[in-house]
Amino acid sequence: MSVEEFQPRIIGFLCNWCSYAGADMAGTSRMTYPSNVRIIRLPCSGRVNPMIIFKAFQQGADGVMVSGCHPGDCHYVDGNYYARRRLAMLEPFLEYLGIEKGRFQLEWVSASEGKKWSQVVARFTDTVKSLGPRGKI
Amino acid sequence: MTSFITKTSLKTWLGTLLKDNTLVAPAAAAGLTFFRPVEKIEDIAFDFTNTALSPKSWFFPQTETLSGEIAGNGHKTLNPEALEKNAVLFGIRPCDARGLAVTDKVFLITPGDTSYIERRQRTTLVGVACLEERAECFCTRMGSSPNSPADVDILLTEDGDGYLVQVMTKKGQTLSAGAGQQQSDKAVPPIVPTKPPARLPLKSAGPSPDMDYWDQSIADRCIHCNICAFVCPTCYCFDTFDIEKEGKVERLRSWYTCQSPNFERIEGYMADAPKGVRMRHRFYHKLPLFPEQLGSGYAACTGCGRCVVSCPVNIDIREIMDDVEKFRASVGEEKAPQA
Amino acid sequence: MDDKITLAVREKAKELLEQKVVDCFIGYEKATDNLTSRPLFVYKPEQAERLVFDNTCVHNLSKYLLNKKDTKTAVVAKPCDARAIVVLLNENQVQREKIYIIGIVCPGVVDSRWGSAGTEPEVRCQGCPQHTPPLYDFLIGEPTDEVEQDAYTDVTAMEEMGDADREAFWKEQFQRCIRCYACRNVCPGCYCPVCFVDLKEPLWAGIRVAPGENWMWNNIRAFHLLGRCIDCNGCQRVCPVNIPLMLLNRKLKKEVAQAFAFIPGMDPKALAPLATFKKEELAEPSK
Numbered sequence: 001m002s003v004e005e006f007q008p009r010i011i012g013f014l015c016n017w018c019s020y021a022g023a024d025m026a027g028t029s030r031m032t033y034p035s036n037v038r039i040i041r042l043p044c045s046g047r048v049n050p051m052i053i054f055k056a057f058q059q060g061a062d063g064v065m066v067s068g069c070h071p072g073d074c075h076y077v078d079g080n081y082y083a084r085r086r087l088a089m090l091e092p093f094l095e096y097l098g099i100e101k102g103r104f105q106l107e108w109v110s111a112s113e114g115k116k117w118s119q120v121v122a123r124f125t126d127t128v129k130s131l132g133p134r135g136k137i
Numbered sequence: 138m139t140s141f142i143t144k145t146s147l148k149t150w151l152g153t154l155l156k157d158n159t160l161v162a163p164a165a166a167a168g169l170t171f172f173r174p175v176e177k178i179e180d181i182a183f184d185f186t187n188t189a190l191s192p193k194s195w196f197f198p199q200t201e202t203l204s205g206e207i208a209g210n211g212h213k214t215l216n217p218e219a220l221e222k223n224a225v226l227f228g229i230r231p232c233d234a235r236g237l238a239v240t241d242k243v244f245l246i247t248p249g250d251t252s253y254i255e256r257r258q259r260t261t262l263v264g265v266a267c268l269e270e271r272a273e274c275f276c277t278r279m280g281s282s283p284n285s286p287a288d289v290d291i292l293l294t295e296d297g298d299g300y301l302v303q304v305m306t307k308k309g310q311t312l313s314a315g316a317g318q319q320q321s322d323k324a325v326p327p328i329v330p331t332k333p334p335a336r337l338p339l340k341s342a343g344p345s346p347d348m349d350y351w352d353q354s355i356a357d358r359c360i361h362c363n364i365c366a367f368v369c370p371t372c373y374c375f376d377t378f379d380i381e382k383e384g385k386v387e388r389l390r391s392w393y394t395c396q397s398p399n400f401e402r403i404e405g406y407m408a409d410a411p412k413g414v415r416m417r418h419r420f421y422h423k424l425p426l427f428p429e430q431l432g433s434g435y436a437a438c439t440g441c442g443r444c445v446v447s448c449p450v451n452i453d454i455r456e457i458m459d460d461v462e463k464f465r466a467s468v469g470e471e472k473a474p475q476a
Numbered sequence: 477m478d479d480k481i482t483l484a485v486r487e488k489a490k491e492l493l494e495q496k497v498v499d500c501f502i503g504y505e506k507a508t509d510n511l512t513s514r515p516l517f518v519y520k521p522e523q524a525e526r527l528v529f530d531n532t533c534v535h536n537l538s539k540y541l542l543n544k545k546d547t548k549t550a551v552v553a554k555p556c557d558a559r560a561i562v563v564l565l566n567e568n569q570v571q572r573e574k575i576y577i578i579g580i581v582c583p584g585v586v587d588s589r590w591g592s593a594g595t596e597p598e599v600r601c602q603g604c605p606q607h608t609p610p611l612y613d614f615l616i617g618e619p620t621d622e623v624e625q626d627a628y629t630d631v632t633a634m635e636e637m638g639d640a641d642r643e644a645f646w647k648e649q650f651q652r653c654i655r656c657y658a659c660r661n662v663c664p665g666c667y668c669p670v671c672f673v674d675l676k677e678p679l680w681a682g683i684r685v686a687p688g689e690n691w692m693w694n695n696i697r698a699f700h701l702l703g704r705c706i707d708c709n710g711c712q713r714v715c716p717v718n719i720p721l722m723l724l725n726r727k728l729k730k731e732v733a734q735a736f737a738f739i740p741g742m743d744p745k746a747l748a749p750l751a752t753f754k755k756e757e758l759a760e761p762s763k
Binding site for chain 3: 002050051054055060071072076081082084085086088089090092093095096097098099100101136
């Protein structure tokens with residue numbers, strides 16, 4: 001990896017029950033994926049208040065991803081259904097503010113999907129890399 | 138002594154001032170005008186009536202860093218932001234200049250507010266007299282005047298294709314040395330006379346018989362936004378706050394207002410007071426209390442009319458003055474002693 | 477026509493106050509410039525003569541119902557104001573039996589500020605979806621069923637700009653913000669006892685008036701009104717530095733209408749779109 005290459009700073013908000021375990025799974029299975037995602041563990045994707053995402057972008061995150069249990073699998077029965085609606089509205093709004101499409105992503109990754117997690121991160125990191133650095137607001 | 142400067146030479150003069158000074162002048166944005174440091178003379182809006190916000194933000198910025206870089210070594214420094222260059226505030230209206238006289242009373246009391254003193258001493262005020270009175274103006278009622286030169290360093294009065302120049306202070310003399318004005322035998326128009334100032338409210342503190350008026354006619358309507366205080370040239374309340382930034386602590390201060398519900402929680406003075414008390418306090422402080430406490434001889438309202446225009450629910454200080462005067466008469470108090 | 481509405485409002489106010497149906501009547505009176513209008517609280521029948529209604533009655537009076545929760549209150553409501561009352565009912569902020577709504581079949585209001593009555597219709601009136609209030613106890617004017625489609629031309633124009641241009645546009649707008657919070661305080665949807673922006677811990681947006689903090693404040697304010705903003709233009713009207721806040725609110729309104737076929741303020745029994753969900757919708761998150 002060359003030193004000059006732009007390394008995006010990505011914040012990942014992961015649900016404790018599925019995606020965090022999924023990321024763990026990727027690790028214990030010794031899968032490699034870009035280390036650009038800084039993971040913040042939350043009890044549920046339903047905990048993701050859009051304010052957190054605004055704050056991340058304000059503080060200079062190049063990309064933000066939210067990941068939780070697949071719809072129907074939520075540990076708290078329906079937390080991710082609420083998250084889905086909320087974040088589906090957030091995505092076009094961020095774009096409307098001038099934050100390019102692709103800098104924010106919502107993904108469903110279960111505890112057994114270590115492979116999917118590594119693929120998702122690799123793809124997202126590539127996208128953000130191609131969009132370039134953002135900087136603080 | 139009167140002199141005259143043509144509009145062209147005024148622009149040239151301002152252009153030369155730009156080299157060594159920060160020039161703060163009214164500039165247009167979003168259909169309004171705002172005082173802000175300009176980079177070229179073309180940015181200045183010469184035909185403005187008055188700006189949406191008062192020029193106090195140049196001397197008392199809405200947010201400023203007070204102090205407290207607590208760096209890794211544990212040292213704390215008082216660190217008011219010093220001005221890079223001297224400044225010229227062009228286009229200030231006499232009402233806003235009076236506003237500065239009001240904030241001076243507060244910030245210049247010994248030991249004084251370091252950053253305000255710095256900005257005030259290094260800024261020369263070039264005022265422009267008002268030729269027309271707008272619907273919201275009432276400076277004559279507040280002891281000021283649309284062409285009063287009292288609070289500025291230089292006052293310009295538009296006359297044909299130029300301005301009559303009145304140099305009021307030494308600072309003004311120094312600044313206007315290279316202005317290229319000619320001697321003129323034209324006299325400056327006489328100062329528009331002022332009317333006797335209003336008195337308000339009935340009693341200084343505590344329960345007062347006019348409380349119903351404040352509760353039912355004023356407070357019901359008020360939505361407790363901060364507009365009136367933030368557009369006001371004289372409101373000077375602020376809140377301080379510490380934030381952590383990149384491993385250091387910074388102490389900030391920001392404008393604050395007695396109309397914000399949080400204000401009472403912090404200040405305690407009006408904690409849990411009904412809205413009417415808060416409203417009454419605002420007008421009471423502006424009119425009788427300020428001159429009483431600081432011996433200014435003028436009220437902390439200059440009659441610029443910004444709050445009248447900007448208030449979303451039309452709380453009009455002139456109407457309040459009239460109403461309270463009527464109320465005074467109705468309870469048999471004819472003439473209160475003049476302050 | 478305006479005079480007819482004024483007389484009807486006065487008559488009704490007098491009647492309601494005399495018969496003690498309500499203790500307080502919230503309407504409009506002429507402002508001190510004699511051109512525009514301002515809110516008026518009437519407590520005694522004889523004060524009803526001060527009431528007026530014309531095309532400068534821009535304020536959304538439903539906000540005041542939140543201060544009058546214990547008093548039986550009548551309020552003059554244009555369709556947009558009535559939608560706000562519906563939202564407040566949706567969210568259990570007011571009790572239906574405590575309020576009496578004087579609905580007005582609205583001809584539209586003009587863009588007015590103190591000192592100038594204006595002639596151009598306000599932003600909200602240009603895409604107004606309805607002219608008859610969705611909820612009322614007493615209606616002034618002839619009800620119409622017409623529901624116009626909102627074209628969202630203002631939002632579409634923004635969407636067609638490039639990302640960088642849009643970011644620059646909002647930066648330019650937000651840097652004027654003086655954080656007076658009038659947009660919040662005038663909004664019937666903003667009734668939190670402690671607003672996120674006043675919290676010191678966690679510090680969502682600091683007290684510093686600077687680009688980042690202003691960006692946080694304006695965006696989160698708009699987002700908190702997602703599926704709740706009833707398009708009354710109050711925030712944009714009161715803004716002392718002319719920030720086009722309705723462009724934010726209307727973008728979200730458009731998204732909500734497209735994704736969930738929901739327009740806030742139409743049905744007193746409805747749930748806000750973010751307070752509910754369907755299992756089968758929004759199939760897969762975007763790739």
